[in-house]
Amino acid sequence: MATATLGNPPDLSDRERAAIEALLFRLADDEFVAAERYTDWQVRSPTLESDLALSNIAQDELGHARLWYDLLEDFEHTESALIYERAAGEWRHNTMSELPFGEGDWADAVVRTYLYDTAEAIRLEALVESAYPRIRDRVEKVIREEDYHRQHAESWLSRLASDEEGQQRLQSAVDRLLPYGLTIFAPMGDVEADIDDLGLRTETLESMRETWLDTVVPHLEGLGLHVEDAQLPEQYDVHHEAMELPDELGRDGTHTDSWDELLEEFTFAYRDLGRTTTTEIMADPDDVE
Amino acid sequence: MSSEIPPDPKGLDEFDREVLGLDDGLACPYPDYSDGSAEASLPATGKGAEGLERAVWDALYAVEDPEMPISIVDLGLIYGVTVENGHATVDMTLTYTGCPAREMLLDEVETAAAAVDGIDDADVRLVWSPPWSIEMVTEAGKDSLREFGLSV
Numbered sequence: 001m002a003t004a005t006l007g008n009p010p011d012l013s014d015r016e017r018a019a020i021e022a023l024l025f026r027l028a029d030d031e032f033v034a035a036e037r038y039t040d041w042q043v044r045s046p047t048l049e050s051d052l053a054l055s056n057i058a059q060d061e062l063g064h065a066r067l068w069y070d071l072l073e074d075f076e077h078t079e080s081a082l083i084y085e086r087a088a089g090e091w092r093h094n095t096m097s098e099l100p101f102g103e104g105d106w107a108d109a110v111v112r113t114y115l116y117d118t119a120e121a122i123r124l125e126a127l128v129e130s131a132y133p134r135i136r137d138r139v140e141k142v143i144r145e146e147d148y149h150r151q152h153a154e155s156w157l158s159r160l161a162s163d164e165e166g167q168q169r170l171q172s173a174v175d176r177l178l179p180y181g182l183t184i185f186a187p188m189g190d191v192e193a194d195i196d197d198l199g200l201r202t203e204t205l206e207s208m209r210e211t212w213l214d215t216v217v218p219h220l221e222g223l224g225l226h227v228e229d230a231q232l233p234e235q236y237d238v239h240h241e242a243m244e245l246p247d248e249l250g251r252d253g254t255h256t257d258s259w260d261e262l263l264e265e266f267t268f269a270y271r272d273l274g275r276t277t278t279t280e281i282m283a284d285p286d287d288v289e
Numbered sequence: 290m291s292s293e294i295p296p297d298p299k300g301l302d303e304f305d306r307e308v309l310g311l312d313d314g315l316a317c318p319y320p321d322y323s324d325g326s327a328e329a330s331l332p333a334t335g336k337g338a339e340g341l342e343r344a345v346w347d348a349l350y351a352v353e354d355p356e357m358p359i360s361i362v363d364l365g366l367i368y369g370v371t372v373e374n375g376h377a378t379v380d381m382t383l384t385y386t387g388c389p390a391r392e393m394l395l396d397e398v399e400t401a402a403a404a405v406d407g408i409d410d411a412d413v414r415l416v417w418s419p420p421w422s423i424e425m426v427t428e429a430g431k432d433s434l435r436e437f438g439l440s441v
Contacts, residue, residue: 064386067417137418141386144420280392 004199006132009074019194020132021075021200022092026188026251027123028068029093032083034116035061036266038109043106046106053152054109060145067138070284074134079278084270088255090172092188095098095250096180107160107169108177111288118216120146122208123184123201131199135184154219161223171225178227180215185209199265248255332365332425341407348401349379355390359433361398365425368416370402375409375421377402382421391415 006016039057045051069082097116102108124146127139160166185205196204203211217227248254270278314427335346349367350360361381367382379402384389395413402411423441426434431441 059387063385067386137416141417141420145386 004131006198006200009134015194016198018160018190019198019200020135021072022188022191023135023195024068024072025092028065028072029091029099030080030116030184031061032065033091033093033262034097035059035065036262037099037101039112039283041109044104045109050106050152050156054113057113057149057152060149064142064145067142069223071134071138073284079099080270080276084267084275084278088260089253091250091255091259091263092253093250094180094183094186095175095246095254095256095259096250098250098256098262099177099180099264100258102173102176105169105173106156107173110153110156110160111170111173111177113149114157115177115216116184117146117149117153119181119184119208119212120229121150122203122215126201126203126208129199130224134176137277145194157219157223161225167224170223174220174225174227178216179244182209182245183249183251185212186245186251188251296326329330331419332427332430333370334362334364334395334427335370338370339439341377341405341425342370344405345370345372345377345379345402345411346409347441348405349398352394352401355394357434357437357439359426359430359437360366363427363430363433365421365427365430373419375407377408377411379411379413380416381413382416384421386417 006012006020009017012020035058038054039059041051041054042058043051045054069077069079072082075077096112099112101112121143124139124143127135128143130136130139157170160170185208187205192205195201220227246256247257297325331348335343335349338346342431346362346367349370350362352361353359354361354364357364364384366381366383368382371378372379379398381395381398383394395415399411399413402408402413426441
């Protein structure tokens with residue numbers, strides 16, 4: 001539990017700073033990459049309503065990414081270095097969020113947002129009492145904007161699960177995405193112990209992963225879907241071995257081939273224009289004095 | 290696949306009604322900004338402020354939200370103003386993290402504060418806590434929003 005409050009960026013020890021950065025990179029990169037992918041569905045969703053909803057969810061996630069990147073900028077990172085000039089292997093997002101959607105497969109979008117937003121709710125809740133005030137101060141705002149993402153995903157899950165073709169599409173999306181979804185809770189390394197010890201979050205990755213599985217598995221099964229012994233992967237816990245993590249965990253810098261293409265795409269304009277920095281209207285009001 | 294919402298609400302079956310949340314009065318799942326409670330000191334309106342701080346509040350009253358005809362002060366976005374040795378500091382939040390007008394609006398606020406006679410320069414500090422909610426809109430602000438056609 002959070003026992004002490006950490007100071008402002010300039011007052012932090014190296015260990016504190018490294019732990020905070022590890023936590024923030026994960027939060028920011030997940031949101032940013034998820035949003036970049038969601039926009040693939042813009043103007044292609046099955047109804048205008050869902051097109052609007054998914055575009056708006058993408059906008060929310062970009063807004064949240066910006067809040068977390070702002071905090072990384074406290075540590076002398078710049079927006080251009082963080083987003084437009086960072087090497088592919090330096091990104092720390094989970095690998096489910098980078099996967100391309102199955103072609104025209106709306107069930108993929110529905111299952112993916114359901115898995116991601118359920119995980120997101122769990123991990124944001126564990127930041128409400130964070131020992132780092134600058135995280136604590138913004139997490140409530142983010143939580144408040146996340147609720148309807150899950151409502152949207154859950155309502156579409158029920159809708160698709162109500163007939164046979166929808167069931168099959170959902171099933172194949174679950175089979176494909178769930179192992180990648182587990183990478184949301186993959187550790188970045190030894191820094192995880194520091195994150196917990198310093199009270200930056202109040203629940204460990206393992207505990208959050210169990211909460212997540214205990215939530216999504218019964219929900220999916222309740223819709224008539226089959227979750228192949230979706231328990232803990234062997235790497236984490238020896239009492240189940242059926243579900244294996246993908247080779248690419250994201251958190252350790254390993255990514256699927258599709259990541260290179262996505263990165264290439266969203267940095268294209270920046271490179272094409274020969275930019276070296278992002279344009280700013282004013283000094284960043286978020287910078288700590 | 291039942292992927293289309295029937296256009297006629299009367300054509301909705303029980304399942305559709307549940308999916309759409311119609312019976313919960315929740316046809317459009319959207320962030321609910323109404324559950325926040327206004328902090329004791331918010332909305333801040335500059336009431337009781339004097340001298341240069343009063344003047345900065347007055348200048349901020351003249352800045353409008355980019356989408357609605359309402360002062361950003363009445364909208365409850367300004368959490369505090371302090372002036373020290375001619376330097377104004379404005380604490381401000383936004384209604385939405387994904388606000389595309391963030392830099393424009395903050396720039397406008399900084400410029401408005403710095404233009405006050407007796408103020409040499411101004412800083413805007415963007416804050417997110419407590420999160421903005423509809424309870425932070427002043428009574429005068431609610432009137433403006435109603436006039437604009439919003440139900441608040």
